[in-house]
Amino acid sequence: MQRLALLMAALGLGLLLTQSCTKRLATRPDSYAGRQLLVGSGGGFTGFTTTYILLDNGQLFRKQHRDATYWPLGKQKRALVRRFFTAAEDTCLIKTTRYDQPGNRSRFVGWQQGEQTYRVTWSVADTAVPAAYPAFYNAFMAMIPDSVRLN
Structure with missing residues (x-):
């Protein structure tokens, strides 16, 4: 899921992330x-x-x-x-x-x-x-x- 988000961000498609994907990415050890x-x-x-x-x-x-x-x-x-x-x-x-x-x-x-x-x-x-x-x-x-x- 994180790789997909990084790829989408690199392609300028960050706004297409679903709420569950965004929530999952927000819970990272560094934050x-x-x-x-x-x-x-x-x-x-x-x-x-x-x-x-x-x-x-x-x-x-x-x-x-x-x-x-x-x-x-x-x-x-x-x-x-x-x-x-x-x-x-x-x-x-x-x-x-x-x-x-x-x-x-x-x-x-x-x-x-x-x-x-x-x-x-x-x-x-x-x-x-x-x-x-x-x-x-x-x-x-x-x-x-x-x-x-x-x-």
């Missing part, structure tokens, strides 16, 4: 006012990073390093979204955990709302990272369909 979870990995020789973004309204996106586009991956069920936000905020304590130990290949979990941003980054081989983070990362990544998962 969303609600809470967001950002989970991803990257590094290595190329420094390529893939980030998956879950909005608290259930929408899931993927963004690749140096890519200006957020690719919609569908909407998650409300109960699942609530569990992930509760786990990040109450189990992982994302707002108070200070851990930034990237390596050649790193993973990260982040939380964001407006100007508030918290992030925990660790090397794939790191054994000192708080145990809740690798568990959270693995559970989150299990939610991403294999057909669209990168890294």
